Amino acid sequence: MFRGRTRRESVGDAASPPPYTASEAGAPGIETKKKKSTRKVFFGRIIHSKSLKEVEILHRASLGIDDKGTILFVDSSVASAAEACAKHAGFAHAETVTLGPMQFLFPGLIDTHMHAPQYPNMALGMEGDLKEWCENWTDPMEASYADTAKAHRVYREMVQRELENGSTTVAYNSSIHPDATNVLADTCLEFGQRAVIGKLCILVGSTHGNWEASAAQSLADEAKVVRHIRQIDPAGELVMPCIQPRAGSYVPPELMAGLGELYSRESNSDTNNPVRVQAHMCETPLEVANMHALHTGFESYADMYDHYGLFGPRTILAHCIHLTERDMQVMAARKVGVAHNANSNTCLTDGWCRVRELLDHGIKVGLGTDCSAGYSISILNSMRQASNVSRHLTIHTGDPGWKLGFDELVYLATMGGAEVCALDHKVGNFGVGKAFDALLVDVGLDDDNINTNGFEHDDMALLKKWVFMGDDRSIRKVFVGGRLVAGKDLKGVTKGVSTP
């Protein structure tokens, strides 16, 4: 009989969370000078998206944040951190971080769709299609989170792994269990990850007991989670509530109507932490047909969600593969966003999401890992798979116009994700006034698979090599809202040589 690691050991109950404010002293490869202020100035290579078509690379620039982690300046006219401190008012005593020559700052990655309870199933169960996979793998695993202690064990490991892989913001699907969902919210807050979280709502179409007792119970439990999240994070600084109908085919009209009312009520409530919606849409033709069978009389899937008041600028829709032109028109009009899950869509042979067409319609698009139908929690992998799917569309059609360019992939993984999560005012790039959600990446290490060896033409090559060949080893520091929350330096993991 196989005996894996014990649960306690595997999911890190014993591990201490990383401190919210960790000293940078002693981190290898980075020159840090501590001064009295908690303001910080970074100096070195800074890379982020200006638009879908433009990645901006500042070769030697400085970025200053205040003691709340808000970006106060990005300045490419100075030659050192000291010069930046002298030039910018209030930064005379700032702590400075000078990056190494093979390092760069990059915005935190944004995972717009991830199923937290499915985490243990990753890499397993790709034999069939979506229906078979749900019945054999997803439903029994999700149902098991009636055991809240299991949620505690799994989510602590998962959130830390997500952060180590650079996902500073994640839109999580949970299970049908309010208590387990609240554990997820607590865990994100504890480890300092920005997250959109809701309790999944399922009444029909599921197996292995993975459904709720009644529409009334489902609504009461969703409201309970919204209240809990607003209680632990009133300003929505990190954790934000969302309403989660699993998909149209799982939520009959009476519950969908109730969720629409809940959304409307909570959206109009006087709060700094507004509710969002996260749902699945048009993943497979069968699921679309099932939705129409359950919700008769709608012209399109989008019309159904829109009818119940669940479509708006804070709505995140996973997949959106088998859309009609009508769907796209309604989506664009309501300013909903799409989580493009290229890896899972390929693994389950769901189909190809036509990202170019979505962008041409003006629809917001971000990337999602969709674990465990996708087998990687890394948004770098999502970028590669999004590139691949766009290329398979080109192979399928003969039209190179489907291909996503590299600058577009960078945008989708950062700014696009921020837009989908309705957080583009706060994160996604290094705009002044935004929160400093950032990765300190080192592509000059010895013990990874990145071969930067001096033949690169320019700085863009360094970014491409990280995106296509890199992994969490390169992510030395992860900041959320200016706080150091993860990264290999924090864990003290061997770094190899970063050549100066």
Add this chain to the structure above:
Amino acid sequence: MFRGRTRRESVGDAASPPPYTASEAGAPGIETKKKKSTRKVFFGRIIHSKSLKEVEILHRASLGIDDKGTILFVDSSVASAAEACAKHAGFAHAETVTLGPMQFLFPGLIDTHMHAPQYPNMALGMEGDLKEWCENWTDPMEASYADTAKAHRVYREMVQRELENGSTTVAYNSSIHPDATNVLADTCLEFGQRAVIGKLCILVGSTHGNWEASAAQSLADEAKVVRHIRQIDPAGELVMPCIQPRAGSYVPPELMAGLGELYSRESNSDTNNPVRVQAHMCETPLEVANMHALHTGFESYADMYDHYGLFGPRTILAHCIHLTERDMQVMAARKVGVAHNANSNTCLTDGWCRVRELLDHGIKVGLGTDCSAGYSISILNSMRQASNVSRHLTIHTGDPGWKLGFDELVYLATMGGAEVCALDHKVGNFGVGKAFDALLVDVGLDDDNINTNGFEHDDMALLKKWVFMGDDRSIRKVFVGGRLVAGKDLKGVTKGVSTP
């Protein structure tokens, strides 16, 4: 201006090669007892392919090798290494290695197609198609290996990285330069990697001066490389020569005829190290058309190679995407093998190799990384991409029959590759009498992305998690012919906790 790492530092001129025979003492997580003999017995979980449809997992078994690294027994009836030593004649004093509970032995991975000189370009240049990529990236890079010192620097780093990623056998394409190619052969021998190596032959169709002076020069240089390889490794224990027409569109009839004669002559010579053929075929419709324009009158691409005597059981053909039924019939009849390069074919939008159809025709298939058109040197990545491409064929056609099963992916990465390289009598699985080319994999570490956490159903889950979520961090030891040549234990890289 960007300044990367200096060449010297980046490509490891200063690094010592790993010793051919390294002590296992002190390797963490593995209990080793040294005795007088150099025979070895491993005990623990052993996984390999029995056939395309069957991965065999021996949960607790022992494997014994002699002092030349030949497998003398695989025995699942014993309960410990000591019991295996007592039972098998000649092993009373063998050195024993007992694997940890989250470890397993796996056959060395086989990369059936990799362009050594393109290594520095990895992850760069995916903007266009094959033609644009060759003109802008491949041709200038390959031409630069007229500088043999550059070959020395690049190939030392590359061979070590290939080994660390578990590729114990690689079929390398080189450049048009005999001296640089000989450096590649020397390097593989030095670091202990099994390799098929030839000098690339190009007369037309290339740019940036990346072609040879004449057919006579090309032939003389290829013969020079064959002689060199037979001189440094007469028995072909590790390094084997091959003849390398880049593709039909690069080698006009007079040179192709000369290569056919060289192959025939060298195949009939009295040697223990027979020559192989490695070439490209049917990568894009344009390349096929260019071949037909250069070699008029042939019914198919396969007929052309076959006409010149280059088709046989030791022929490796990269890509084979745009095949006709006639191509496949000739390929099956001549017992040639196909290197399926799913990653590069996707990156360059070459098309989908129809692996199921090749297998149904009885054609040998292995996996290739095809760096740098592919961006990963890991055959684990090739397995994922081969899975993906097979699923995109299912999406394209609606027929689930195109999907490659997990057992098939394992076979292609190991035994299939051995067959393609005409090495299936020697490597590919743990058959008695074969060379011990093996990886010691640990899927219980803390600092990777593999989440084995006790919810796995069986041992197969451990293998799937390594294949889909793992990387070189899990590869603790790499053996070629029984010699420890690479692996994270050898490099002393932090291992994290492997839970007992």
